[in-house]
Amino acid sequence: MKNESIQQSKRISKDQIKQVADKVVQHLAQQRQLRENQIPKVSLQPEHIENCELLLNRHQLLGKMKKNSIVAEIGVDEGKFSQLIHKKVKPQKFHLIDMWGSDRFHDGKFEAVKDYFAEEIKEETVRIHKIMSTKAAHEFKEEYFDWIYIDTDHSYETTRDELQLFAPKVKPGGIMAGHDYRLGNWVSMYRYGVIEAVHEFCVNYNWELVYLTVEPTESQSFAIRKIQEE
Template sequence: MEEVRHFIKKVLKVSPLYSAYLGVADHFWPKFRQHRRRQREESEKKLPKLSLSQDHIEHCELVLDRAALLAKLPNSGVVAEIGVAKGEFSSQILHKTNPESLHLIDIWDSERYHHLYGAVRSRFDEEIEDGTVEISQRFSTEAADHFPDDYFDWVYIDTDHAYETTRDELQAYAPKIKAGGIIAGHDYTLGNWKKAYRYGVIEAVHEFCVRHNWKLAYLTAEVKENRSFAIKRMGE
């Protein structure tokens, strides 16, 4: 609040307006903060908090970062990246794992991302031409219906990071994974604190593992970017 006061005083430099602003702010600011706190508390209550067992983390390996994770995933496989944005990580997948085919799945419909669809097509023009890359401009769970069961060696999920979305994506793509295959994903963290946005990836992954007998295979240990996870079926 003091930072807001200082900014208004410095920028406006209009005493009557400044005083009027402070009067309104002093009245509504505490109520606004209380409202936001209640919203966060209610949202937090809705997230499942299922505990993993020792079996769910047995032999889970901590790796340095996403590049190190890619080195652990199957080479020359049938792969999907779900949530592509500009295609930067897609390029890493191509160059580090040499997939037989790479399906890039994204709706690219938000104001932030809609212009990137053409850029991604241009970026992978050669790979699209030779059949290595296929682009699917659909919602993630809708796209899953277009693939047969036991199709992918592994997939990597990086969409909106919400609990409900991640839960639905895990359920939709699990049947599409071959025996011994992997579901990996980004943003295995509590949230984006700069934007005050709570993620639900951890809760969705843990719930899925407990309810469907999957386990953690790899976790990454980045500090400068959000961490990734990789899970596989129990007994594989």
């Protein structure tokens, strides 16, 4: 009799666990669909891709960027890509923009970036802006940058705002590029919105894709440029 009670208790526990698990799965599916519905889907037209070139990786992308230029990297983290930009492009003026200060993007990374670029900071060829990306845009005059590279939270809303705010800060013929041109991070189940924000911006403001990278093991990058009126 005692054994039967124990078996029944185990069955009840398993049934309860399954019910809870089913509810969690259903809730997550609803949240994903809600998020999906919040991200607009705007279709590109032929003029937005006719000059687009595929590149193997973002190392090649840097090879296409103007040397001795005025550059911003928006979203620096620990500065590994910043170092690559500095070595390959040799910017005349290099602005590094990031909030830092969170658990993942902590001040230890901020200090590491400062230490690496200590000499350039002293020479005023590198400047660090510890500020939110959308606020940082107001610190620069119009038509200031030759090109920028965006790598922040990858959400539709943030990317949309960054593109709109930094576009006037880029010189005519200049480039706005960025990372994580993909649907999301499937390990963390985080839905990106970079693709949708870029496409919407190109259609609404008459810009075109000029470069896309095709890394199989890393998030892809994009580069866009204002379509020149004839």
